[in-house]
Amino acid sequence: MNPEDLPLLLERQMPYGKYQGRVIADLPGHYLNWFAREGFPRGEIGRLLALMQEIDHNGLSYLLDPLRKAQQQRPSRSLR
Template identity: 80%
Template structure:
């Protein structure tokens, strides 16, 4: 993980699929868990989804709140 990845979680939108346009930090846990079971996509988006799944799984999503701009 790179430090800037945490900021990307609250600014980058899901580029495809059922939740296209949703911030990665706002994706539902069951969707993130599906990727964990089936495999994360390659590249940056996969890395960010894996990080968000880990954060969500451990109940740490509230730690992203200070990074959200005007939300």
């Protein structure tokens, strides 16, 4: 596991499917387990889905809580 991938779980959105637009960290366990059974896609999305499935399966989702809090405390950038 690459530690730089953890914040990406809260940033990258699912690009397709039933949960399109939802950040990977918020995908339900049954959906992540389906990918684990059927095969993860290639590339970054697949790597992040596999990481999130492992975190979720082992009951370690709480490890993302400090990252969530830090993300919420960051001032939002206004688009000009």
